[in-house]
Amino acid sequence: MTSESGAADVLVVEDALRFTRLVRITPERTLAQVLFLEGLWPTKPFCSGLGRCGHCLVYVAGDSEPTTDERKTLAPEILEQGGRLACRRQAEGGLRVRLPFAFPGTAAEFAGAFETKGIALERAVSGSLALAVDLGTTSLHWQFLDDKGVLAQGRELNPQLAAGSEVMSRLGFALAAPDNARMLRDVVSRRLRELTMALPAPVERICVAGNTVMTALLLEWPLKGLAAAPYQKPHEGGFWTRLPFQEALPETTNPETANPETASEGAPEDTGSPDGGRTYIPPQPAPFIGGDLSAGLAALHFTAAPPPTYPFLLADLGTNGEFILALGPKRYLAASVPMGPALEGIGMSCGSAALPGVWVDVAVTPFGLRPRPLEDPDREDSGAGNRSEAQRKSDRQRISGTGYLALLAGLLRLGLLDRTGGFAAGDSPLARRVGLGLADRDGERRFLLGPDVYLTGRDVEEVLKVKAAFNLAFSRLLAEGGIQPEALRAVYLAGALGEHADLSALEELGFVPPGYRRRIHPVGNSSLAGAALLVNNPEARDWIERTAPMITTLNIGQEPDFFSHYTQRLVFRHV
Numbered sequence: 001m002t003s004e005s006g007a008a009d010v011l012v013v014e015d016a017l018r019f020t021r022l023v024r025i026t027p028e029r030t031l032a033q034v035l036f037l038e039g040l041w042p043t044k045p046f047c048s049g050l051g052r053c054g055h056c057l058v059y060v061a062g063d064s065e066p067t068t069d070e071r072k073t074l075a076p077e078i079l080e081q082g083g084r085l086a087c088r089r090q091a092e093g094g095l096r097v098r099l100p101f102a103f104p105g106t107a108a109e110f111a112g113a114f115e116t117k118g119i120a121l122e123r124a125v126s127g128s129l130a131l132a133v134d135l136g137t138t139s140l141h142w143q144f145l146d147d148k149g150v151l152a153q154g155r156e157l158n159p160q161l162a163a164g165s166e167v168m169s170r171l172g173f174a175l176a177a178p179d180n181a182r183m184l185r186d187v188v189s190r191r192l193r194e195l196t197m198a199l200p201a202p203v204e205r206i207c208v209a210g211n212t213v214m215t216a217l218l219l220e221w222p223l224k225g226l227a228a229a230p231y232q233k234p235h236e237g238g239f240w241t242r243l244p245f246q247e248a249l250p251e252t253t254n255p256e257t258a259n260p261e262t263a264s265e266g267a268p269e270d271t272g273s274p275d276g277g278r279t280y281i282p283p284q285p286a287p288f289i290g291g292d293l294s295a296g297l298a299a300l301h302f303t304a305a306p307p308p309t310y311p312f313l314l315a316d317l318g319t320n321g322e323f324i325l326a327l328g329p330k331r332y333l334a335a336s337v338p339m340g341p342a343l344e345g346i347g348m349s350c351g352s353a354a355l356p357g358v359w360v361d362v363a364v365t366p367f368g369l370r371p372r373p374l375e376d377p378d379r380e381d382s383g384a385g386n387r388s389e390a391q392r393k394s395d396r397q398r399i400s401g402t403g404y405l406a407l408l409a410g411l412l413r414l415g416l417l418d419r420t421g422g423f424a425a426g427d428s429p430l431a432r433r434v435g436l437g438l439a440d441r442d443g444e445r446r447f448l449l450g451p452d453v454y455l456t457g458r459d460v461e462e463v464l465k466v467k468a469a470f471n472l473a474f475s476r477l478l479a480e481g482g483i484q485p486e487a488l489r490a491v492y493l494a495g496a497l498g499e500h501a502d503l504s505a506l507e508e509l510g511f512v513p514p515g516y517r518r519r520i521h522p523v524g525n526s527s528l529a530g531a532a533l534l535v536n537n538p539e540a541r542d543w544i545e546r547t548a549p550m551i552t553t554l555n556i557g558q559e560p561d562f563f564s565h566y567t568q569r570l571v572f573r574h575v
Contacts, residue, residue, distance in 0.1 A: 295530025
């Protein structure tokens with residue numbers, strides 16, 4: 001590649017094998033974003049541009065001064081060698097950058113950093129194949145199904161992560177340049193295509209359940225209504241469409257109910273039984289109440305055992321908290337609140353999604369704090385051959401969102417954390433022994449939990465923000481519904497907390513009222529369960545399409561007293 005205007009708009013990138021590539025830069029992009037969009041990054045940063053995890057380490061030629069984030073994250077010897085964080089560096093023409101790994105073979109290898117050569121199925125395929133997808137801001141979960149049930153399933157990070165860790169930063173990136181939204185669509189679409197191509201038979205139907213922003217990016221819906229108040233949803237959802245890689249409509253499709261000319265724009269086609277090669281998009285009830293929550297509601301209605309009894313609350317918690325209060329079969333209230341990526345482990349000092357080896361629970365024992373890592377004997381480290389020793393080392397000792405909640409609840413119980421989120425001195429012998437881990441490092445107070453894992457005051461603050469947002473949504477929905485907390489029959493917990501949540505931690509930290517633990521029912525990934533239901537069940541599709549218009553949404557974030565109600569909940573007790 002050459003530049004018509006010389007080196008001013010070209011970046012020189014060299015890999016660990018001394019191969020060199022010239023990359024044309026675009027103004028206002030970070031170095032990490034440029035490498036991401038060029039397909040030169042074989043792994044996805046854990047912190048998504050927040051400058052905390054060190055996974056985007058590159059070596060920059062010249063005398064550039066390290067930033068504060070770089071000094072905190074990288075060792076002095078790395079800094080002396082020119083080590084810098086790509087997420088904290090603007091891409092500048094003429095810059096020479098060396099990567100600590102070899103270039104990926106092709107951009108396609110990057111686009112699915114967990115490239116699928118072939119998927120091991122649990123048994124032989126029986127009947128038609130379908131793919132259910134939960135497309136989250138941080139993670140992508142999938143299941144392959146046939147006429148007998150689940151054939152294979154998996155989870156991985158959303159390949160868009162390097163463009164922003166939560167919905168508003170992802171929207172900002174998509175709107176910053178004309179081609180950005182198309183790039184974000186393509187990396188997800190390409191990954192879904194790779195998944196479908198890894199099976200021995202064609203995938204006839206797909207259901208993608210995602211929040212409104214992820215769905216809008218995938219289908220190229222207008223984004224401006226989601227980027228600024230007053231927010232507007234770009235589409236109602238509840239229809240069949242085609243993704244870019246899917247084949248044209250089959251000849252058997254009724255031409256009166258299909259419009260091939262508008263299919264690529266995400267417009268409804270045939271809302272009856274699909275004939276193959278098409279994708280169902282669940283209803284999108286509100287600007288930030290998407291198909292992930294409507295799919296989860298359908299899963300509760302059709303598959304929960306025992307069936308839910310009104311009134312109940314469904315809370316799907318990730319980077320955005322989405323809530324539906326079901327007051328009766330024809331009355332639903334919904335709300336969404338920004339929570340940030342802390343529950344996904346993103347942006348925390350030692351955070352990670354709940355992957356094998358990551359701490360998903362931390363118990364207080366007579367011998368101190370005991371972490372419980374997530375086990376997976378079949379784990380395969382994708383792309384490990386291209387990772388440096390420093391990067392592999394940083395994968396050790398990570399903490400998931402549920403791990404952080406259990407850890408903070410344990411410290412609160414020991415008196416080592418006060419209700420405002422500040423570190424404290426405990427009185428008991430056990431507390432004093434555990435409290436020996438409290439120390440000052442790099443200008444901040446840290447709780448040292450091991451050789452390379454620690455908790456900072458900033459980490460505590462991020463969890464406190466999550467708690468306040470949950471607490472506020474919970475209280476406002478119940479007040480609007482005219483019911484007291486004791487009248488609520490159940491809280492169904494989905495999303496980042498739905499699989500490994502410590503229910504006592506939620507009560508101790510003030511997410512829910514005291515004594516509420518028995519009403520909380522973790523339901524795992526209800527969005528994925530709903531997608532698996534909707535892709536094959538026309539009765540379920542009909543029910544959720546009839547139910548979605550009955551959902552009334554509260555605009556909590558735009559209420560005049562939002563800030564005061566939010567700040568008074570920034571304590572570890574229920575308000």
